[in-house]
Amino acid sequence: DTEVTQTPKHLVMGMTNKKSLKCEQHMGHRAMYWYKQKAKKPPELMFVYSYEKLSINESVPSRFSPECPNSSLLNLHLHALQPEDSALYLCASSHPNKRHTEAFFGQGTRLTVV
Amino acid sequence: DAKTTQPTSMDCAEGRAANLPCNHSTISGNEYVYWYRQIHSQGPQYIIHGLKNNETNEMASLIITEDRKSSTLILPHATLRDTAVYYCIVRDFLLNTGNQFYFGTGTSLTVIP
Numbered sequence: 001d002t003e004v005t006q007t008p009k010h011l012v013m014g015m016t017n018k019k020s021l022k023c024e025q026h027m028g029h030r031a032m033y034w035y036k037q038k039a040k041k042p043p044e045l046m047f048v049y050s051y052e053k054l055s056i057n058e059s060v061p062s063r064f065s066p067e068c069p070n071s072s073l074l075n076l077h078l079h080a081l082q083p084e085d086s087a088l089y090l091c092a093s094s095h096p097n098k099r100h101t102e103a104f105f106g107q108g109t110r111l112t113v114v
Numbered sequence: 115d116a117k118t119t120q121p122t123s124m125d126c127a128e129g130r131a132a133n134l135p136c137n138h139s140t141i142s143g144n145e146y147v148y149w150y151r152q153i154h155s156q157g158p159q160y161i162i163h164g165l166k167n168n169e170t171n172e173m174a175s176l177i178i179t180e181d182r183k184s185s186t187l188i189l190p191h192a193t194l195r196d197t198a199v200y201y202c203i204v205r206d207f208l209l210n211t212g213n214q215f216y217f218g219t220g221t222s223l224t225v226i227p
Contacts, residue, residue, distance in 0.1 A: 004157070033214055042201065042217035043158065056214065090157055094213040102148065103213050105157035 004106035006091050012112045015081060021109045023074040023091030031096035032074040033103070034066060037088040049074060050096045081113045118202045123222040126196075132189040134221050136202030139183045145206045147178060148215065149187045151198040158201065158217075161187065192225045199223070 004025045013019045023032065031050045035043040048056035049068040063085075065077040074091055088110055094103040119137040126132040138147065148163040162169055162176045164185075169176045175188040189196055201220040205213075 031213065042199075042219055043152075045214055045216060048214050088155070092157075092215075096213070100146075100163070101213060102160040102163065103215060104160070107157045108155075110155075 004091055004093055004104050006089075006106035006109050008109060009107070010110045010112075012114060013078065013081065014114055015083070017081075018077070018079045020078065021076040021089055021091075021111075023076075023093075023106055024072055025093045025104070026072055027093065027104065028071075029093035029095055029104070030071055031094050032068060033092040033094075034064075034074070034076050035090040035092065037090060037108070039087075043090055047076075078111075081111075083113050086111055086113045118204055118218045120200075120202050120218065120221045122219070123224070125224050125226055126189075126192045128194060128225050128227050129191055132187075132192040132196065132223060132225070134187040134189075134200050134202075134223065135184065136186070137184045138202070138204045141182050141204050142206070145204050147176065147182075147185050148203045148205065149174070149176065150201045150203065150215070150217075151196075152201070152220075153195075153198045161200075192223075194225050194227065197223060197225045 007022045033048050034046040037043040045058050046060045047066045052068045063080050067075040088108045090108045091106045092103045095101050146165050149161040150158040152158045162174050164176045178185045199220040199222050201217050203215050
């Protein structure tokens with residue numbers, strides 16, 4: 001199983017809502033990532049978790065709150081978002097301490113903030 | 115991680131080889147070259163990676179120049195399904211931080227029937 005599964009596929013939320021994005025993998029990867037991708041732009045790294053601990057936060061606003069409850073799951077909690085936060089949110093995973101290894105990406109959650 | 119430069123867009127006739135160049139003149143000795151592609155609205159897909167030797171797999175070949183300052187991804191027989199944005203990424207390995215990737219702007223490849 002080389003899949004990274006993201007749910008939901010699409011999400012529409014208001015600026016006062018609280019919602020969560022979910023990412024799951026069963027490849028035994030102990031590094032997981034969140035990326036944000038705006039239309040016609042490359043993916044931008046947001047957060048890195050290594051062994052369930054946050055290791056990199058790329059200066060992401062606090063209205064985005066990541067959580068890694070176990071080695072297979074990664075959540076992104078959303079609160080008080082702005083319309084400009086509308087984007088494709090991608091999750092990825094990899095081995096944190098193996099050279100010669102790639103990261104696997106999910107298909108993303110298309111988020112629209114209204 | 116070293117910066118990469120790729121052409122913004124390229125066309126390729128279906129059935130012909132697609133050669134996608136990437137410049138990474140500031141690459142250091144420990145940095146690997148990775149290629150990913152992203153078909154419209156899907157997640158990025160790993161293609162191939164290498165350090166200094168040429169590499170081949172079922173999807174593509176990667177040719178890295180001897181000085182490692184540039185590389186070329188070759189799709190030997192392009193199909194319409196190869197239409198995508200192709201990202202060349204150069205990165206060092208950081209133990210226990212993971213294999214996070216920083217994406218550049220990529221090359222938008224269009225395969226023409």
